[in-house]
Amino acid sequence: MNTSIEDNEVTREEAAVRDRFLAENRLFLGPDPEIMRNHSLAPRTEDEERILSQGVDAHQVHQIRGLVNAALTESFQMVNQMGAAPGAKWGDLVTGVFTKSGDLAMISPHGIIGFAICCFYPIKFITKYWMNDPTVGVKEGDGFIHNDARYGGIHNTDQSMMMPLYYKGELLFWLSSTIHEGENGACEPGGMPAAAESKYDEGLKMSPFKVVENYEIKRDLLTFLQNSVRDPKLQLEDMKVKLHATIRLQERMIAILDQFGKDAVVGALRSHLEDVEVEVRRRIRELPDGTTRVNAFMDSTLRENCIQKIQLAITVKGDQMVCDFRGSSPQFMNRAVNTNIASFKAALGTGLLQNVWPDLPHTMAALSPIEIVSDRNSILDADGDMPQAMSLMPLFKACVIFTIPMNKLNYSLPKRYSAVIAQQYDQAATFIYGGLTQHGDVTGNFCSDINGCGQGARSNADGEHSISPVFGFMADAGEQEMCEEDTPIVRLGAQRLARNRIGFGKYRGGLGYEQIATVRDSNIWGFMTGCEGSLFSSTQGLFGGYSSPAYQLCKIKGINIFEVLANEPKRIKEFDIVYLMNERPIPGGKYSTHDMGMTFEMCQEGEVYMICQGTGGGYGDVLERDPALVMKDVAEDLMTHDVAKDIYKVVYDERTLIVDDEATVALRNAYRQERIRRGKSYDQFCAEWVTSEPPATLPYYGSWDDPKTIYGTSGAQRIKMDADKIQGSFMPNPKDLKIAELEAQLERYKEKFGEAV
């Protein structure tokens, strides 16, 4: 068909009308891939370009950063002291300042670093979609709330309050406060439901929306939110706390603007971001060119055991660094252990800033020069429709995954920015709980024991015991008494280091502690746990150091420990998991061990649930451990004699702990010779050991030898997929499998013994 130029011009006009119409009438403003897949800094604004092109005064920038840090610290302390959520009390929070474009420039120094790498996404969404929408708009005194990680964030337990900062009528910055609130109305209490089989089981999924006008929380929306969660008091109190901390932060920022003027402060925050980027590129350039790799194997979806591989290859060339996660496990369509790529990057940034370059400012610019590559529809780059309520599983792996390959890249450097450190224990080893408290309140949340992960060993020292959560070096493990004041949980054994559960090495990982919990004065209470690592060690050692052991959940059901203690106070020698499980001192109890993924389960008064915080990875060859340190661990009851002798090959007197140095050297030398005798050459070993695919009996997800071929399941049968065409795996209900197994068993008995069975 012939068309004239005039026809085409009309067509262009019509197209513009059509495009405008479509832009104004989008059916649903879901998470925007243009925002969510971009972790880099926005281009300079016109103002930033004008200010920075004139040059900034470095001393003044430093001074302004110090004042902003002080303001952020103050607002952090407000939330920390006043927040109602257990997460707030023990440091799982942040306050932050963003540029006008929404880039996160600075966070409170004690804040959770991961938030620095993800809190900016919802602000960019607000800027893009609500700023000019006549039904929403952005003006002074507004506050926006958000929790759905699909729009940015670590996971859906975290709620943010975000405010624009206007100065003399002009929007200059954004401010925010975020807390791990816990309860969010999901299908299980506490906000992290491993039982979620779809995103609609996850409870509140707040896209960013306006909940504050004229610095006041809108009561109608607040009521809706309170009506959607199990703990309306928590919802109210922490929204107010975050709002007022943000208002205080705004006051301080305005004072800084009054003192230095708009240009100085805008220039300081933008140059702060750009300086970090420049420094990261310089540090990458220092590294040797090449590739280092690591694999991590997770062993549970929290509903069933299966191996999920996370694979990372870091390639450096010049000042470019690419982190390639292709070959990792496919996503699960009905399991909660998926994460979106933006949340995954937040955890990567955490690991980078905690373990590799901890001296860098905590800002998104630390990760922004690094390219992240992943397979779409993998467990770490899951489609938005996948459940993600227990994204902590891949996220915690991401917090430590840099440790090994980055140490292999940077060990050669003449200057170090951090200790060489093995992986910190990387599981959420805490009780998540829910039910009716002794005060008659409905609640759901988690214990602060999540903050007690053992530290990895270092090149010159052991790891510290139960030092912090894997996601935040600045969070504390909390006080059990406060938990017992608020909830009916009674801790029978607490903060007792888990003897013999050690990441062995020349230097050992810091140990985790045992948690032995029950419930009292509530007839509706339950627990859940969400960790993997009961069959496959979760936390890896470094340079010949061993990994963590496996950790399982232990239970004693069908008893009331309080009656036992009242009637026979001396029956139980000690609250020690190994003793309780092996000696079984309470008659009539049902003793059992389980995967660490337990969906919500009712706990009757006096029944006992037991888990451990874990050890960090070990560093170096166990035969190089100073015998005096071995003796110190024995003396401190961290390790028994059999383990000391068998693992570390130390000869000593068990009574005095005096080491026979000569005999120890001889024993260790003999053991080195034994290693040489039993070891096979690499080529011979690989020829005998390596199989072309995973063992048929092992449920396995991810690549094996070729990252382009991904193993998964369809209809419970193993399939192979091309990495660029990954489909999620739909898992059968474990209860259906159990029923089928029992029915088959029954049929076998019927055949053997007849219908009478």
Added chain:
Amino acid sequence: MKVLITEYLRINLDSELYECRRCNGALGSARETYKRGLLVYDRDPREIHKPLLDPKLYERTYSPHPDWCRILEFYCPHCGTMMEVEYVPPGHPPLHDIELDIDALKEQWKDREEVIEPPIGPVPPRRTHMHGHGHDHGAHSPADTKKN
């Protein structure tokens, strides 16, 4: 010129060989995986992470399950130092974990001074206790033991 690569490995840029930092023995070409120059042993994880719960009573005992997890131990063939361990499912190929561009490494180090002993970096920051209770959180180092 020799470049430190790990606690136990270095690369001799002149010979282009990996070397053991404990016994100085040559291990193999720096242009291939260093693991080719080492000995390998497939270790049952229960030998290291011993069952603490009675295996007759329980399936899960704090030991990794040997059908799910094996420990590959890599030894120096000259002195028997355990240079690396890898936890893998049975049959999984050992990882080519260090693959450096040797030509670029030579270029990078031509103006650097050789590092004989690796520097000790600063300890990662953490929140200090708000209450003093006078213990070291178990972070033993040789210096600690001298006090005892």
